[in-house]
Amino acid sequence: MDELLDILSLPLPDEVRKAIEEILGEPDAKEELIRLGILKVIKGKGGEIRLGVNLSEGSLDYDPRYWHNIAPPEEIDTSRYFDYDEDIHLQLKKWLRLDEKVPKTIVEVGCKSGQFTEQIIKMASNLREIVAIEPDDVLREYGERKFEKLSSKVRFLKGAEEDIPLPDEFADLAICHIVLNNLPDILKVVSEMTRITKSGGIVVAIEPSGGNIHYYPDPKLNELADKVDLAYGKGVWDLRVKMIDYSKDLKQKNARYAEVFHSCGLVNVEEHGIISAVLLSDPRRDRQEILQWLKKRLFIHENDWKRVEMILKRGGLSESLIQEYYHALRSYLENLINHPEQISKTHELETAHRTVTIGFRPEKK
Numbered sequence: 001m002d003e004l005l006d007i008l009s010l011p012l013p014d015e016v017r018k019a020i021e022e023i024l025g026e027p028d029a030k031e032e033l034i035r036l037g038i039l040k041v042i043k044g045k046g047g048e049i050r051l052g053v054n055l056s057e058g059s060l061d062y063d064p065r066y067w068h069n070i071a072p073p074e075e076i077d078t079s080r081y082f083d084y085d086e087d088i089h090l091q092l093k094k095w096l097r098l099d100e101k102v103p104k105t106i107v108e109v110g111c112k113s114g115q116f117t118e119q120i121i122k123m124a125s126n127l128r129e130i131v132a133i134e135p136d137d138v139l140r141e142y143g144e145r146k147f148e149k150l151s152s153k154v155r156f157l158k159g160a161e162e163d164i165p166l167p168d169e170f171a172d173l174a175i176c177h178i179v180l181n182n183l184p185d186i187l188k189v190v191s192e193m194t195r196i197t198k199s200g201g202i203v204v205a206i207e208p209s210g211g212n213i214h215y216y217p218d219p220k221l222n223e224l225a226d227k228v229d230l231a232y233g234k235g236v237w238d239l240r241v242k243m244i245d246y247s248k249d250l251k252q253k254n255a256r257y258a259e260v261f262h263s264c265g266l267v268n269v270e271e272h273g274i275i276s277a278v279l280l281s282d283p284r285r286d287r288q289e290i291l292q293w294l295k296k297r298l299f300i301h302e303n304d305w306k307r308v309e310m311i312l313k314r315g316g317l318s319e320s321l322i323q324e325y326y327h328a329l330r331s332y333l334e335n336l337i338n339h340p341e342q343i344s345k346t347h348e349l350e351t352a353h354r355t356v357t358i359g360f361r362p363e364k365k
C-alpha cells in the first residue's frame with residue numbers, strides 16, 4: 001500500500017488521482033488498479049520492478065517522462081518537416097565529415113522515431129550502419145516499422161544515453177540531436193558517447209540554441225499560435241520538471257557543451273551554428289509534396305487534439321482560446337488544401353536555430 005501512497009504524491013491529473021483514491025480502500029486495490037490499466041508494472045534497467053501510473057496513450061492521461069506523450073510519432077513526422085533543408089544538409093555533411101569515403105558506423109542516441117536518422121542517411125555518402133538508440137518503446141517501435149521500408153542500414157536498440165548498450169570504441173561517429181538539452185547530467189551522457197567512439201572518431205551534439213519562430217501570415221492565427229506555444233511549453237515542462245529529478249544546472253546548459261566535451265577527453269572541439277529557415281511559399285518547393293504535408297498536418301491537428309487540448313488546459317490557456325485556436329488552424333489548413341493556388345502567396349515561415357558541437361576522440365599513441 002505504501003507504493004500507492006508514494007504514487008499519490010506525484011503531481012497526478014485530477015481524474016487519475018480520483019480513480020486511484022476511490023479504489024485505495026478496497027482489499028486488493030493494487031491488483032484492481034493494475035487490472036483496470038490505471039497502474040502498470042515497470043521493469044527498471046537493473047531488473048528492479050516498481051509500480052507506475054499508466055498515463056500512456058489510450059489511458060486516462062499521459063506521463064510527460066515518456067517522450068511520445070510530448071510528441072507522438074505521427075506528429076514528429078510532420079512538425080519537424082522544416083528542419084534541415086538542403087542547404088543545411090550540405091553544411092552538416094562537411095562539419096560531420098560525412099562526405100569522406102571511409103565507411104561509417106554511426107550511433108545516434110535519443111533517436112525518437114528516427115526523424116533525424118532519415119536526415120543522416122541522406123547526408124552520409126558511405127554508410128555502413130546506423131545504430132539508433134531510444135528508450136521510449138512507442139517511438140522506437142514506430143521507427144522500426146518505418147525503417148523496414150526505408151533502409152536496411154538502420155538498427156534500433158533500446159537504451160538510454162547514460163548507459164549505451166554497445167561496446168567501447170564501436171562507432172566512427174556518435175551523434176545526438178536535441179537530446180542533451182532535455183537531460184539532467186550532460187557530462188555523464190557525453191562521456192558515454194565518448195566511450196563508444198573509436199579513437200580518431202567524432203562525437204557530435206546538435207542542440208537548440210534559441211527559440212524557433214513559427215509565423216502564420218494570418219494575424220489572428222499568428223497571435224493565437226504564440227499563446228498556444230507558451231501554454232504548451234508550460235503544460236509539458238511544469239509537470240515534467242516536477243516528475244523528473246533534474247539536477248541543478250539545467251540553466252545555461254547549452255552554453256557549456258564545448259566545455260563538457262573537453263572534460264570528457266575529446267580534443268579539437270569545434271562549435272558551429274545553424275539556422276534553417278523555410279517558407280511555405282518558396283517557389284523551389286514541390287507543390288504536391290507541400291499539399292501532402294498540409295493534409296498530414298490537418299489529420300494530426302484533428303486526431304491528436306484531445307491530448308493537445310489537455311496539455312493546453314494544464315498550461316493555463318482558457319477554454320475559449322483553446323477552441324478558437326483549434327478552429328482557426330483547422331480553417332487555415334483546410335483553406336490551403338482546398339485552394340492550393342494560395343500556397344505560393346502564403347508566406348508561413350519557420351526558423352530553427354541549432355548549435356553543433358564536435359569533438360574528436362584522440363588517436364592512440
Ligand SMILES: C[S@@+](CC[C@H](N)C(=O)[O-])C[C@H]1O[C@@H](n2cnc3c(N)ncnc32)[C@H](O)[C@@H]1O
Nearest residue numbers: 067110111112115116136160161162177178179
Ligand atoms: C527532443 S527528442 C529528439 C529526438 C530525435 N533526436 C529527433 O531529433 O527527432 C529527445 C529524445 O531523447 C529521448 N530520451 C529521453 N531520455 C533519454 C535518455 N536518458 N537517453 C537517451 N535518449 C533519451 C526521448 O525519448 C526523445 O526521443
